[in-house]
Amino acid sequence: MLKDNMLQVVKSLPKIDLHLHLDGSVKPKTVLELATEQGVALPKSDLSSLKPYLQIEDDCPDLKSYLSKFDLVSQVLHTEKALERVAFELVEQAHSQNCKYIEVRFGPQLHRQKGLSLEVVIGSVIKGLNKGEQTFGVRAKAIACCLRHHSVEVNMEVIEAASSFLNSGLVGVDLAGDEASYPAYLFRSVFKIADKKGLPITIHAGEAAGANNIKDAIHKLGASRIGHGVRLKEDMSLFNEVYSRGIPLEMCPISNIQTKASDSWKEYPIREYFDQGLLVTVNTDNLTVSKTTLTKEYMILAKHFEFTTSELAQLVMNGIEASFLEVSDKKELKNICLQEYKQLEGKISEVI
Numbered sequence: 001m002l003k004d005n006m007l008q009v010v011k012s013l014p015k016i017d018l019h020l021h022l023d024g025s026v027k028p029k030t031v032l033e034l035a036t037e038q039g040v041a042l043p044k045s046d047l048s049s050l051k052p053y054l055q056i057e058d059d060c061p062d063l064k065s066y067l068s069k070f071d072l073v074s075q076v077l078h079t080e081k082a083l084e085r086v087a088f089e090l091v092e093q094a095h096s097q098n099c100k101y102i103e104v105r106f107g108p109q110l111h112r113q114k115g116l117s118l119e120v121v122i123g124s125v126i127k128g129l130n131k132g133e134q135t136f137g138v139r140a141k142a143i144a145c146c147l148r149h150h151s152v153e154v155n156m157e158v159i160e161a162a163s164s165f166l167n168s169g170l171v172g173v174d175l176a177g178d179e180a181s182y183p184a185y186l187f188r189s190v191f192k193i194a195d196k197k198g199l200p201i202t203i204h205a206g207e208a209a210g211a212n213n214i215k216d217a218i219h220k221l222g223a224s225r226i227g228h229g230v231r232l233k234e235d236m237s238l239f240n241e242v243y244s245r246g247i248p249l250e251m252c253p254i255s256n257i258q259t260k261a262s263d264s265w266k267e268y269p270i271r272e273y274f275d276q277g278l279l280v281t282v283n284t285d286n287l288t289v290s291k292t293t294l295t296k297e298y299m300i301l302a303k304h305f306e307f308t309t310s311e312l313a314q315l316v317m318n319g320i321e322a323s324f325l326e327v328s329d330k331k332e333l334k335n336i337c338l339q340e341y342k343q344l345e346g347k348i349s350e351v352i
């Protein structure tokens with residue numbers, strides 16, 4: 001059973017979030033305000049009636065229902081002002097969780113209905129993140145997502161645009177979207193160029209499809225990190241390779257259960273992956289759609305998998321190690337977190 005002050009300690013722990021989608025994490029109140037400002041029709045005009053259109057309330061029946069929560073928010077993110085605002089507010093939300101570093105991902109091609117160029121979309125998000133960094137002291141970097149249902153040409157444009165922001169607020173590229181219908185190998189040429197341009201690569205894999213997709217992400221697309229990777233255990237030789245090469249997994253427990261990457265907490269493999277020495281990281285995926293926070297994710301691990309506070313702290317350190325930051329920045333971030341752990345030590349010993 002969890003001790004009473006576990007929640008307090010988890011709230012105070014410094015944290016890291018490497019897998020965080022911009023469009024899935026817009027505050028409901030902001031969606032309401034942006035829609036009103038932009039004249040976008042809403043199914044409901046008050047906040048509490050609007051929330052079910054934006055987030056999973058209790059149980060999520062299927063992936064389709066999960067994805068439907070993006071329909072409304074996707075209509076209001078096509079101006080520089082809106083993109084800058086939601087990026088800024090994401091840093092603010094991180095700050096409220098004592099999260100020290102976030103990597104925020106988004107598909108630049110999805111924000112162009114009103115004619116913005118890819119450079120302006122990416123630039124606006126980075127502007128909001130930079131403003132957030134300065135205001136809240138949380139470090140925040142961008143990851144540009146290619147999308148599986150887009151053509152090679154359209155995704156190639158994303159790589160081109162992203163490369164001009166590398167080391168200027170952007171730290172990597174990703175492949176997101178319908179994993180089951182569009183296998184990774186289709187995008188080989190896209191990520192070959194990304195690699196040539198020196199862009200770090202993470203790929204969503206092993207979430208809605210099997211271990212083979214993880215294999216392709218690593219071998220064919222050059223992924224140095226895997227988004228989710230829940231189904232890695234289906235291929236033990238690949239498991240051993242991921243272990244020996246120290247390839248990080250960006251796991252998102254609450255989302256992984258909602259989208260049925262795992263059918264239940266009992267089957268969710270995070271404890272075995274962690275115990276077997278994989279570089280497991282814990283992230284939120286979509287703050288609004290999944291109705292989650294980092295504190296909630298960590299509390300789930302404590303509750304369902306008996307993670308101790310020192311093990312949770314290890315997950316945070318894994319997050320720093322797995323990040324796309326420069327080595328010197330990782331070191332600095334580790335020091336900041338270790339400093340805070342020391343101050344928390346008294347409280348931690350009470351809950352171990």
Ligand SMILES: [Zn+2]
Nearest residue numbers: 021204227285
């Ligand atoms: Zn994701």
